[in-house]
Amino acid sequence: MQVVGYRARVDEHAALRLAEDGRVTTERLDPGTEMAYALGERHCAGAVDGDDHYACDNEPAPYCPEHTDIWPCARCTGQCAKPLDACDEEHAVYLAAFAPDTVKVGVTRSWRLETRLREQGADRAAHLRTVADGRIARQVEADIAADLGDRVRVPTKVAGLDQSVDEDWWAALCRDYDPLSTFDFEYGLDLTERPMAETLATGTVRGTKGRVAVLENAGSVYAVDLRRLVGYELTDGGTDRDLQSSLGAFG
Structure with missing residues (x-):
């Protein structure tokens, strides 16, 4: 199973998009959701068309040059022919x-x-x-x-x-x-200390803000950039990596 995309919480719930055997499913990131995935190899997330996934084994992640869309507006300053x-x-x-x-x-x-x-x-x-x-x-x-x-x-x-x-x-x-x-805007995170930046998919979802998910794991709170998860292969069972613990975890 591979992370092939994400969705920020706007009109719909925040979510990860996961692909397995050519099909895409959605894992919602509602507050209180328990996640228990270990991160494996990371490679290009390939292409998604609706609920279909086209895998790519190229090493660059989250996307290789073949699957990277170049958005013409990215650095536009208005000196253009309005291409879209x-x-x-x-x-x-x-x-x-x-x-x-x-x-x-x-x-x-x-x-x-x-x-x-x-x-x-x-x-x-x-x-x-x-x-x-x-x-x-x-x-x-x-x-x-x-x-x-x-x-x-x-x-x-x-x-x-x-x-x-x-x-x-x-x-x-x-x-x-x-x-x-x-x-x-309010996002309901209710944090009393700054979460530690980490790339993981194990813990209890506290909430999301834009493309950042806040997870609680073993008494510490982590901020996860969802885009940094894209491309990772996931396995069930949670992370076995040593994570930095916040001071609050020892209270």
Whole structure:
């Protein structure tokens, strides 16, 4: 059995996508779910078409070059010929904030705004502008990114999982950019200390935030980047690796 994908909790439950013998199943990551998988070899996750899986033994993971999709919008700054049909849809320009005081600018199709923010695990967000198409949105984004940046890496998000957004910092940012609307998201993690970053699939699910799952294992709490699980072969029985324990595990 191999991890071939994941789903952040938005309208549906967060989940891992698992493949075995050419078929894909979904393992939900609801709070309270018990997971007991050991990680084996990691290799390309292949391709998924609906519930069908096409395996790939190439070594690069999570995907080899043959199975890596190149998204033309990844580094677009609006100097393009709008290569995708979606480029002609109405877009929103937004700020996504992560506790305690990290922010990025981003764009998405207007109808996906709240979904996109939850996919990223944003704590707060601000809808800055609505524009006619993706090219204009990318131009606006590039201008704002020169001051605020346009990406936040997972380790930075994990570092703030046990914290709240700095209210004074966020209020000042909103005054500077005068948003059309703002968002305040809750993920129900209720953490009293920062979880330790780890790649594992054994423990009790405390919850998820974007692509990060929080697992409790032997009294310690771990933050797992779900994308880092993609490509691993899984076996039943739980991990037998020595894991770093939090101070709370000895209380």
